Amino acid sequence: MSDTLDLACDLIRRRSVTPDDAGCQRLIQERLEALGFKPEWMRFNDVTNLWARRGDNGPLLAFAGHTDVVPTGPEARWSSPPFEPTIRDGLLYGRGAADMKGSIAAFITALERFVDRHPDHDGSIALLITSDEEGPSVDGTVRVVEVLEQRCEKIDWCLVGEPSSEARVGDIIKNGRRGSLNGRLTVRGRQGHVAYPHKAANPIHLLGPALVELGARHWDDGNEAFPPTTFQISNINGGTGATNVIPGEVDLLFNLRFSTEWTAEQLQAEIVAILDRHQLDYAIDWTVSARPFVTAEGALVEATAGAIKEATGNAPTLSTAGGTSDGRFIAPTGAQVVELGPVNASIHQIDEHVSVSDLDTLSVIYEGVLRRLIAPPSTS
Ligand SMILES: N[C@@H](CCC[C@H](NC(=O)CCC(=O)O)C(=O)O)C(=O)O
Ligand SMILES: [Zn+2]
Numbered sequence: 272m273s274d275t276l277d278l279a280c281d282l283i284r285r286r287s288v289t290p291d292d293a294g295c296q297r298l299i300q301e302r303l304e305a306l307g308f309k310p311e312w313m314r315f316n317d318v319t320n321l322w323a324r325r326g327d328n329g330p331l332l333a334f335a336g337h338t339d340v341v342p343t344g345p346e347a348r349w350s351s352p353p354f355e356p357t358i359r360d361g362l363l364y365g366r367g368a369a370d371m372k373g374s375i376a377a378f379i380t381a382l383e384r385f386v387d388r389h390p391d392h393d394g395s396i397a398l399l400i401t402s403d404e405e406g407p408s409v410d411g412t413v414r415v416v417e418v419l420e421q422r423c424e425k426i427d428w429c430l431v432g433e434p435s436s437e438a439r440v441g442d443i444i445k446n447g448r449r450g451s452l453n454g455r456l457t458v459r460g461r462q463g464h465v466a467y468p469h470k471a472a473n474p475i476h477l478l479g480p481a482l483v484e485l486g487a488r489h490w491d492d493g494n495e496a497f498p499p500t501t502f503q504i505s506n507i508n509g510g511t512g513a514t515n516v517i518p519g520e521v522d523l524l525f526n527l528r529f530s531t532e533w534t535a536e537q538l539q540a541e542i543v544a545i546l547d548r549h550q551l552d553y554a555i556d557w558t559v560s561a562r563p564f565v566t567a568e569g570a571l572v573e574a575t576a577g578a579i580k581e582a583t584g585n586a587p588t589l590s591t592a593g594g595t596s597d598g599r600f601i602a603p604t605g606a607q608v609v610e611l612g613p614v615n616a617s618i619h620q621i622d623e624h625v626s627v628s629d630l631d632t633l634s635v636i637y638e639g640v641l642r643r644l645i646a647p648p649s650t651s
């Protein structure tokens with residue numbers, strides 16, 4: 272068994288359903304301390320965060336990730352128990368195998384080889400690990416970044432181990448992400464009897480045409496760095512449960528993933544204008560859970576692409592598609608941020624898995640990134 276696989280299995284055995292870390296970070300801390308990293312616990316409410324650094328000088332290369340995992344869903348539907356790592360046909364099964372305990376294991380083994388070969392590396396290396404990525408993301412990476420900013424500790428390059436790959440490991444580097452805007456809308460009508468609609472105002476009927484317009488709207492074509500902005504309704508609730516009552520209100524949750532063609536504020540104004548045009552009586556609450564960020568080609572993208580080419584023979588494509596990530600908290604500090612991890616086909620699913628050989632490839636890629644960015648010139 273490879274070291275990376277071994278460690279990935281040890282991490283999967285820990286039932287770290289968000290925000291519980293279940294001892295994963297203690298394991299990581301022990302391995303890092305043996306390499307000369309200085310660990311620092313940053314606990315906020317029920318979230319465990321680990322910041323561990325080796326070296327006092329810049330530039331600082333940080334690996335970032337999370338030990339929390341999403342709930343398993345019905346365990347009986349798994350082919351093997353989700354917290355018992357199991358290998359079948361070259362694949363490692365278990366909750367978190369791909370998202371993202373496999374990447375964390377690959378970080379550690381890459382660091383072990385790198386520090387052994389380059390004990391006097393340039394600059395510094397750090398790990399930023401949280402147990403609040405899959406949850407509300409309020410006491411995790413964002414809080415660690417606040418602490419680092421307060422003490423002027425600056426990350427120059429950050430590699431997030433989210434499962435970025437699509438068809439084969441290393442085919443995609445995520446070099447940014449779209450923004451995410453949530454709206455919570457309540458449309459008010461007047462409750463009444465379904466047989467006497469003229470004495471009521473049905474908020475579901477009133478909302479309908481506005482929803483059609485919002486759903487059909489073409490927001491933008493995206494741009495060179497971003498896919499188009501999308502609008503999706505995630506929840507709609509209205510009604511008393513009775514078949515003969517027109518409800519007084521309807522509640523809607525919607526989300527926009529937006530490119531840099533819009534700001535969150537412009538989108539809010541646009542949606543308010545649509546709702547007003549439909550003359551709705553409504554209240555709306557907004558949450559901007561991510562602003563778009565992008566890392567232009569530069570030292571980190573080049574080092575990551577070079578390490579992938581060396582390890583796999585293939586050149587990666589840059590993408591900002593999909594969801595958002597904790598990179599949204601790190602990029603605004605001025606750090607270059609990329610995401611590179613295993614194939615994401617089974618993340619959050621029943622029977623989540625990762626290719627065993629991909630774990631070793633990832634570890635080699637991460638070591639290649641370290642070598643390109645902070646190995647002393649004579650040895651890189
Ligand atoms: N619940 C949190 C964080 C939500 C982050 C989530 N990210 C992904 O699902 C990653 C998927 C991918 O790699 O494309 C999301 O985008 O919703 C919050 O809302 O703050
Ligand atoms: Zn993840």
Ligand SMILES: [Zn+2]
Pocket residue numbers: 341370405618619
């Ligand atoms: Zn996830």
